[in-house]
Amino acid sequence: MTPASDTASPIPGNVAADDLSTLQGMPDCEQVDLLLFDMNGLPRGKRIAREALEKVYANGVCLPMSLIATDITGNTVEETGLGYDIGDEDRICRPVPGSLRPVPWSPRPMAQLLLGMEDAQGRPFEANPREVLRRVLERYAQRGLKPVVAVELEFYLLDRLADADGRPQPPINPNTGGRNRSTQVYYMDDLDDYRGFTDAVATACMAQGIPADTAVAEYAPGQFEINLKHRDDALLACDEAICLKRAIKAVAQQQGLQASFMAKPFVEQAGNGLHIHVSVLDAAGDNILACTPEAPSDALRHAIGGLQRSARDCLLLFAPHANSYRRFVPNAFVPLNDSWGFNNRSVAMRVPYSDPANVRVEHRISGADANPYLVAAAVLAGMLHGIENGFDPGPPIVGNAYEQLENRSPFWHEAIDDFMASDFIAEQFGESFRHVYGQQKLKELRTFYVQVTDLEYAWYLRSV
Known part of the structure; x- marks a missing residue:
């Protein structure tokens, strides 16, 4: 050749x-x-x-x-x-x-x-996830707007061997020789202990042009988060996010580990989230969300109002699998309502601390098991819907959102029903996509619920 x-x-x-x-x-x-x-x-x-x-x-x-x-x-x-x-x-x-x-x-x-x-x-x-996002971006372009997007992904590093009960377990710490059992959020020693892994991921990202800029030891043994730099091309941001997942899994396998983006692999530990940060630029390159906490801009409020209005219709995109719904538990930094607030991790739509010009919305509902293209499409469509219609999100939450608003426990079958009946989904993403994705998830649900679990044997086999 x-x-x-x-x-x-x-x-x-x-x-x-x-x-x-x-x-x-x-x-x-x-x-x-x-x-x-x-x-x-x-x-x-x-x-x-x-x-x-x-x-x-x-x-x-x-x-x-x-x-x-x-x-x-x-x-x-x-x-x-x-x-x-x-x-x-x-x-x-x-x-x-x-x-x-x-x-x-x-x-x-x-x-x-x-x-x-x-x-x-x-x-x-029309039903290709990347195309779904591209069409949403076209509507922004028609209004002279451009979203700026950054993606955060959480995942677990696991031992490739299951424990005695056949369940996943944290890996052997390469420094201590034991398994981490305690929770040390943002603990630098954990990053140091697994530096061989994080350095290999960084090298892979450099080779592939993936702009990974932050690694964090998260809120459970073996749990990590890698953040990507913001992009003014949302398609590229999601290309990089989905390729990052592939790179992380491949590097883990190379090192005798398993990386999992499963939403809730451990009942007693934190789940894995996919958080999307969004600001919106006008034709002059100015952020239309710019404001201060004391005086929230109309564009910010309306965008969040749109996210609130569309959250139920889009939940199946944020939480696509049976396991996704195990992540929605109290006091685990997972939203259980449609609240919003400034610099507050107990809400669904967080406005992180920043200078006024760089104000953005951090959407915190999605699990890491979700498709980044579809999550971004749902978030951006909801925000634009709110901006176009002037929806009011209500006052921002100050303090613990879990204690101030009703907490909801969503269920997979309800999310599928809501999605398949949603006019918002059909209008924003097309009836073809609503049908294909809805039928896919309905088939998965039916297959899942015909299985007999170990818990059913433990509860019912002898007692009833």
Whole structure:
């Protein structure tokens, strides 16, 4: 094969300049992972030889349309209408420009490339999560507005071996040789102990251009948080977030560990959240949310009012799985109502401490098990809906929101019902997306509830 740096490179001229530059910097690259992230945020696709990239950029690559809505176990959800009803048809998937990146954890030189799926008419497929977010951003652009987005992800590092009861357990601390059992939030010694892991993640992020800038030891043994820098391109911010999850899992596996973004892996410990920070710039580059706590701006108040109005309709996007709902417990820094406030971690919509010009909303409802594209789409759509309609969020909460407002315990089946009946979802994201995502989750729920659990045997097998 002609070297990638040669002017006779087989990569056609329509390749994004960033992709061509990346490929030229990887002359030894042998294979490329083509990644299509489904509605659950799982990477699906193909692995190809480097030489095959020419055809991918020129003609795209065929993948089954049903891949977008496979359930969490990888099975086609026939109720979506994307399986046997249409003969399990293939659709053309084309590269996302600028998304080619090296895969530094691979034992052989590799790259990865994000894909977007088209429908039968050659248009972007409406139910593709990345496309859902792109359409929301179009509405911002039509108003001369641009969201600035940053993503925070929490996860657990776990031993790859389960405990005696078959349950996950914290890993062996590489420094002490024992398992951490205590909670030491923001404890620097924990970061030092796992520096081999966090340094490897940082190296992978640097290689892939992922702007990870902060690592924190969180509120449980083996729990960490990595924050990404803010971006004025929300699509790019979510590309980076979903690729960060893949990198974290890969680095953990390399080091004999398991990284999990499961919302609530331990009953007695904190859950994993996905927090999205959003400010909004006008055409002049000024933040329309700018204000002080003493005098909240109308734009900030209305944006939060929109998030409150849309929270119930969008809960299934923030909490997509059965386990997601175990995270919603009191006094665990997880919102149990639609409250908001300044510099207050007990509320759902927090306005973090900042100077007036950099005021932003931190949306705290989502679990780390959610799809970043869909979370961002729901948050941004809710904010814009509030700005356009002038919704009033009520006064900000000062002090403990758990004690001042009614706390709700949401349930998966109710969230699915609300989502599938929601006019807001259909109007903002399209009826096709509402149908496909709703049917996917309904199938998962039905599959989940036909299983007989160990707890049922313990409670009922002998006693009833």
